[in-house]
Amino acid sequence: MNRRALIRHAGIAGVLAAGVAPAVHAQATIRWRLASSFPQSLDTIYGAAESFSQHVRIVSGGKFEISVHAAGELMPAFDVVDNVRRGSIEAAHTAPYYFADKDETFAIGGAIPFGLNSRQMSAWTFEGNGLKLMREFYAGYNIINFACGNTGAQMGxxxxxxxxxxxxxxxxxxxxxxxxxxxxxxxxxxxxxxxxxxxxxxxxxxxxxxxxxxxxxxxxxxxxxxxxxxxxxxxxxxxGLQLDLYINQKAYEALSTANKAVVKIASAAAHVEMQAKYDARNPTALKQLVGAxxxxxxxxxxxxxxxxxxxxxxxxxxxxxxxxxRKVYSDYARFRGDQNLWFRFAESTFDRFLQSQKL
Incomplete structure (x- = not known):
């Protein structure tokens, strides 16, 4: 029996009446594990991984599930790179500079002393050569990275x-x-x-x-x-510490084009949300700390x-x-110079004036 011809001529009702069911290929749900380098109690920095996971589930219509595990649950906080590299887990959310003992270049993807602020870091990553250069570096660790949060400037x-x-x-x-x-x-x-x-x-x-x-x-x-x-x-x-989502290269390449887009969209959303949370919550917390x-x-x-x-x-x-x-920092340093020139005349001047006023 020619199944295709039967379906074409008889229609679905006729096929069912004849007792011949068409082949149905249901899409299997993808399930990944993500290890965080942060404790669950920190709803900002740990929360970025949860936000990423939620966006992935929603955008994929529930067909792509990522469970998030706090530091110490699956492995110690500083073991995530080795486990992603080996494929023991599919993904991790972490601060790149934690792994500078492997190669100092890791740190450039997160924050280095007197480096880029958060907006400048996003500019270098998404519109400069940052993502390209860091991905070339991470390829040596079987990792593909996505920016996934920023703390903004930190306290000392x-x-x-x-x-x-x-x-x-x-x-x-x-x-x-x-x-x-x-x-x-x-x-x-x-x-x-x-x-x-x-x-x-x-x-x-x-x-x-x-x-x-x-x-x-x-x-x-x-x-x-x-x-x-x-x-x-x-x-x-x-x-401006940028957090990274690290994904095992083989696991990422196994994704469909649509699911690769889901990862990109979800990480970008979590990236923006994380700094918004810090910027919104830090002022009240600072006043309370001083009051205490x-x-x-x-x-x-x-x-x-x-x-x-x-x-x-x-x-x-x-x-x-x-x-x-040398390869990554030379580009980063040139970008930092141009950014500081621009911020000096616009952002910084505006900020200094406004902060001197009584509002």
Missing amino acids: GWFRKEIRSLADLKGLKFRVGGFAGKVIERLGALPQNLPGGDIYQALEQRTIDAAEWIGPYDDQKLGFNKVAPNYYYPGWWEG GARLRPFPADVMNAAFRESMQLYSELSTSNENW
Whole structure:
């Protein structure tokens, strides 16, 4: 029996009456696992992965499901890259600079000291060469990346004792994320790279002297002001931390063209939402922290100047010793120069004036 001819001439009713059912190929639901490097209690940074997952499910009509797992649930926070690379999980949501010990170039995809702010980072990623260059780099790890959130400029962290000069950093055990520790170390402090969920206990037990995380909203949730009252600014090592969605290359290539578009759309939505949450929630949290006794303090000028000098020297050294770094950073640095020229005359001037007014 010619099934196609029968269907064409008899129609579906005739086929069913003849007892011959047409072949139906139902689309199987895709199920992935995503490991986060952050605790579930942080509805902003961890929440970006949940937002991404929800957008994927909705846009795909429920045919693409991604379960999100907090740091420590499937693996430790800093093991996600190796597991995505091996294909043990399909995806991860993390801060790229956590993995600078593998190659310093990872950090450029997230934040480096005195780097791009959040808007500039998005511009470099989506309209400059950032996405192209970072994807070429990540290909060596069987990973394809998508921007998936930004914290905006961060605070400089919580210190037990006041920092009056550069000398006060000598020997200070300071929790600071990933790559920034290389500069902190050159300033005489002792960097400690701890996951977010471990910081409070370390401060409370005095195994560290100071810690930075992100900003007021998250810091208030984590309770750092209870054990270290001096709150410094700015976080010069993170002018705008971009979070990345890492996807195993083989898993991504197995997706249909439509589902690849779903991933792109969903990550872009989560990217915008995350910073909007921080910008909306940080002001209230900052006022509450100060009201509870937190002491806001700017970093002394000699700390800022020394940090800038050491950062630029480090980048020069890496450009000589690390070809991956040189390739990406040379483009990044040119873009940063043009962005700062533009922001100097428009954004920054407007911001400085408005912030000087009584509103």
